[in-house]
Amino acid sequence: MKNILKYILFIILNCCFITVTKAQSISSETSAYEILFPPLEELIEAALKNNAMVEFRKLGVDVKESLVKSEKNYWTRNFGLQADAEYGNLNNSSYSVEDNTQNLLSTSTTQLNYGVGVYLKFPIFDYINRKDQIKQAKIEVDQAKSMAEAQQNEVRLLVINQYHNVILKQKLLSIKAQNLGSARINKEMVEKEFRNGVIAISEYVRISDMTSKIEEEYEMSKSDFLLAKQLLENTVGITFNKTNSN
Numbered sequence: 001m002k003n004i005l006k007y008i009l010f011i012i013l014n015c016c017f018i019t020v021t022k023a024q025s026i027s028s029e030t031s032a033y034e035i036l037f038p039p040l041e042e043l044i045e046a047a048l049k050n051n052a053m054v055e056f057r058k059l060g061v062d063v064k065e066s067l068v069k070s071e072k073n074y075w076t077r078n079f080g081l082q083a084d085a086e087y088g089n090l091n092n093s094s095y096s097v098e099d100n101t102q103n104l105l106s107t108s109t110t111q112l113n114y115g116v117g118v119y120l121k122f123p124i125f126d127y128i129n130r131k132d133q134i135k136q137a138k139i140e141v142d143q144a145k146s147m148a149e150a151q152q153n154e155v156r157l158l159v160i161n162q163y164h165n166v167i168l169k170q171k172l173l174s175i176k177a178q179n180l181g182s183a184r185i186n187k188e189m190v191e192k193e194f195r196n197g198v199i200a201i202s203e204y205v206r207i208s209d210m211t212s213k214i215e216e217e218y219e220m221s222k223s224d225f226l227l228a229k230q231l232l233e234n235t236v237g238i239t240f241n242k243t244n245s246n
Contacts, residue, residue: 169226
């Protein structure tokens with residue numbers, strides 16, 4: 001009787017040891033994925049700064065605003081200052097008639113000739129269309145701003161979807177890890193019972209097959225989580241690891 005009690009106590013202690021060992025193994029395996037992500041708003045702001053298309057749209061607005069200023073200052077193109085200078089020989093010829101006699105007088109001098117002037121053109125076509133051109137330039141600014149805002153909204157929606165997706169994948173991975181831990185413990189116990197002749201081989205094979213499927217589900221869940229995490233990292237430009245949970 002005492003030997004039987006000792007054997008039962010040994011089995012119980014051995015099972016407890018296996019349970020603790022397997023639980024620690026699973027906990028150690030999944031601890032790398034226990035990440036506390038930053039708040040959603042912080043990730044959105046990071047994504048807006050990191051997104052090249054958002055920056056492109058902002059630059060587009062700046063370009064259109066510059067065109068408006070250019071159109072407003074278009075009239076200055078018709079106003080200017082003109083100067084010219086020449087240096088060389090100047091020949092002069094003149095005739096004079098005295099006492100019925102024609103006299104030809106020629107002179108040659110070397111000198112610098114220059115001139116400065118201000119001009120103002122007034123094209124009627126430019127004056128008529130100036131208001132329309134300025135109005136069109138302002139409309140293009142509004143269009144560029146709308147495109148920039150639409151791009152920002154697109155990035156916000158992307159981050160929101162990716163953020164909630166990675167949180168979901170993380171929770172599912174935790175559940176799969178717990179299931180895997182329980183399945184492995186159960187398999188160890190069934191294996192010992194099989195060796196001791198307590199259960200049939202068919203039951204042992206069934207439990208082993210169930211454990212293999214649970215392990216497969218865990219690996220798939222881990223892959224889904226890592227993919228979701230990397231997609232979010234690429235969008236926001238931040239690498240998440242366990243140190244982010246401080």
